[in-house]
Amino acid sequence: MRVKQTTLAEAASLVSDGDTVALQNMATQAAPMAMVRELIRQGRRELGLVCLVGGIALDWLAAAGCMNRFIGNAVSMEQFGLAQHYRRGVESGRIRMEELSETALLARLGAGARNLPFLPTRGMIGTDLIDINENLTMLDDPFGGPPVVACRALVPDVALIHCHRADRHGNVQYEPTALWPDIGIMPKAARRVIVTTEQIVDSDVLRVNPDRTVLPGFVVDAVVEVPWGAHPTSFNPLYGYDAALHLAWAAAARSDDDVAAFLDSYVYGPADHDAYLTAVGGVERMAALARWETG
């Protein structure tokens, strides 16, 4: 199998201004944050983001002016509140949100992955979400049953994924944990796939647990080793979310100056991922998060 291993900087070059970017994320969980910071540092503009539930990644991208649209179910940092910059972006009209129910987002991505023009759902019927969305339309059942909501195929330009281990060919493995839909379907729907991984291992390590491999290397374009690459989100079972950094962001988000200082400290400032880890507390902090001392 071909070798896909590369650096964060090289991998980020697979994302262009204006791209639609499917981002693994679930409130406070499992976002490929190192790759998100790299995109911000490289100054990407006019990105469209696709998430099930967007969290701090989306708020940073919004605060840094990298995004102008979002397709997804919700944006929230759960216990750390709403993503204020994302929210203001939408309220000011700078960011356009295509709001979908979960089955509708999965149908749009599922159709994209399967090269089908649409997939149906029975969710959302009766809501205001259908009429305002040109990618959704009511469709009669050709067999005379109840009508469905047809959800138009969505093919993101690129998917960003973080995993527990991968080999240098891009075969992607997860430890037993919650498998969110972004892992199962986004990378198959997207034109390009960038994987960051806690660890690059020899392929023979994957053969020990072939049932834990969730993506074959041939769908992956780049794989980068980034330990703690989901920080400050959690990456179960390895480490918990960093509550302190989430709270610091939620506090900074109220003032433009504080936002600039925060992004300088944690996104623009650190020369590389190691410098970032030092800035957020280094080995000691990571060890605490590995014990799920998240507070």
Place this chain on the structure above:
Amino acid sequence: MRVKQTTLAEAASLVSDGDTVALQNMATQAAPMAMVRELIRQGRRELGLVCLVGGIALDWLAAAGCMNRFIGNAVSMEQFGLAQHYRRGVESGRIRMEELSETALLARLGAGARNLPFLPTRGMIGTDLIDINENLTMLDDPFGGPPVVACRALVPDVALIHCHRADRHGNVQYEPTALWPDIGIMPKAARRVIVTTEQIVDSDVLRVNPDRTVLPGFVVDAVVEVPWGAHPTSFNPLYGYDAALHLAWAAAARSDDDVAAFLDSYVYGPADHDAYLTAVGGVERMAALARWETG
């Protein structure tokens, strides 16, 4: 959680004459054969079978006069040849086959599981399979893209599944192995689910590997402990298919007398599953199959 543990005989009473029965099966693999033999012994009639690829189970059901229709992709015992009784049943008009491509069968079952009236595929376009099947129809994409084949929802009355271990609540676990679609979708589509399992374990055993649990107990109606319950098909990684018994059946299938004798020896005759295991070679034979000495 409620207790679903019962006996083969009790579980089989959940299957009525005329039912549409989704059967886990893949040529020579993983069929819930003990339950199939129980249904034959109990004399079920006019069953409709739904399989991805039907194997020896289907041929026994056909030879015993239990079935009058089949919905699926193919029927074959692979290296042991065609299922001759099934085949003659179709050729004589006694068994009606609804022949579907794999994506079409998965779409029909997937729609049934998801309470959608249909799901689309792009397979089969141009073949003769669509026009002759009232459960398939061409459908225009409401967004102006290419047309699809709409596949009408299929809701079997009952699904029969075999697994590596389960608890008495019907939570179903597999060892790492090939996960065929019948495991992933048939039990969710069917109105009732009967599980046979190599082993009933305490629920705490399941908690060690929650990623290997493939069905929550609340979808299961009955669970029965039947070690070697897939014999003479294989049940990876525990044991291989029994080539000798497949060959004996293939030979017997040529004459009505031999078929009757075969079914008496291995299906009608043995008083229970233990007696069946003795009849097919007992502990020694099972040990050889566990070493994948299948010949």
Place this chain on the structure above:
Amino acid sequence: MAPDPHLDSPPAGDWTVDELMIAVLASCFEDGDQACNGMASFLPVAALQLAKLTHAPDLVWLAGAVGLEPRPGPIPASTLEAPLWRDALMYVEQYGDFWTLALNGRWLQKFCVGAAQLDRFGNANNSVIGGDFHAPKVRLPGTAGLADMGSLGKQLYYWNPNHNPRSLVETVDFVSCAGYLGGGDERERLGLTGGPELVVTNLCVMDFEPDSKHMRLRSVHPDVTLEQVLDATGYEPVLPPGGVPVTPKPTAEQVRLIREVIDPHGMRHREFRRR
């Protein structure tokens, strides 16, 4: 909310409204039901655990819509993070498994919903308030699974720890979750079954008048007056004939279970601080 023998222990002398709300939500679940929870859902999670510990031992909980029947333990700081579903019997994959089970219609038939806005017909809004959808006055988190649950024949149980005229409104600004729509048989005419069953707030319990589908006051919490409820509600709920009953207090045993076993760290109070 059928009478339940397990609840026939003496009412608590010392109780708070969060505990009362948990007890009411717990009574909505029956033995053998299955239920999941979403983000920031401390009251529903506590209610599911309370039901399991009292009248519904065979209630099946899909923690965070991920972990089947985790080992009981104190509610952690998040209802959508791994500590909630530790030692589960199954990790339910979301794309193929969870949504297939939820769409099916035979399982997961009851769902607790938190909504920023709720109107008299039980329509909910977690999307936008005011202005245009694409330049709203307030952008809410988004509908997520709620827009599905409202249309899939589920019985919906709304909870609201901060009953006020801005959250209980005459008409929602945007329907992100289908309740009874315009009322009457409008929901039925769209082919939708199920629908809102109950609304549990910090002041009262409401249900829906069977024909009109107007929200109806079912009981007012102890120490709350009818006037307080009406003042805090952006529409006039239907009043039951013959006076409004008082919501039963949680029992002493329920309060003990909530405080000592289910939520010793008091995570449930976050729901009240949040708004």
Place this chain on the structure above:
Amino acid sequence: MAPDPHLDSPPAGDWTVDELMIAVLASCFEDGDQACNGMASFLPVAALQLAKLTHAPDLVWLAGAVGLEPRPGPIPASTLEAPLWRDALMYVEQYGDFWTLALNGRWLQKFCVGAAQLDRFGNANNSVIGGDFHAPKVRLPGTAGLADMGSLGKQLYYWNPNHNPRSLVETVDFVSCAGYLGGGDERERLGLTGGPELVVTNLCVMDFEPDSKHMRLRSVHPDVTLEQVLDATGYEPVLPPGGVPVTPKPTAEQVRLIREVIDPHGMRHREFRRR
């Protein structure tokens, strides 16, 4: 079938037709392609392994459409049982994963097909022969994944170890796999891309004339005459201008790899016994 430097070893002095067919099929796969195999597919499995060991080391094999890149080993008695995919890098789940990847159109773009009947336009039949669909003269196994692969833009490579007028027919009794249908642009007009590329039999290699989509003789195997091929074919294949070339013999190295490494137990011979 572009010329390949890895094949430039001397032709084998001692070869058999199964080895020649495997070599021809192997030459259809390029480095970086992905391919799976179905039931009773000994020649394609041997061809994929041969390609990997010679000109296409980065060809990705999805053994039995289940096991990603198993450790190389002798072909076992079944091409759809666990021994084929032992020590794989991944078990590909069939419902969500395999068919999603196959439908996508970017992966698994080449597929080897065995068919009971094949007609001059590359339409295949594994369903029924003679009579009515519901009371046929012969019920074949069924189309399985083939009816998908024929319509999903794949390049199809037919193999047939028993070239005769009953298997290579003027018109198939039933189209279970879409080839070029009635020929010309009929396939294109249905919005289908891809299609049959090559037919490899025990007598010859055929491809398809680009405009008419009629099957065309590409080469005749060594020691086989053009007359033998035409007698064994139920229609008249298009003949290439300037005479029919002879199929290149497998190289000595290819034959050695097949006999000693890939299929030491001779499982490939079962395909010839079967018919």
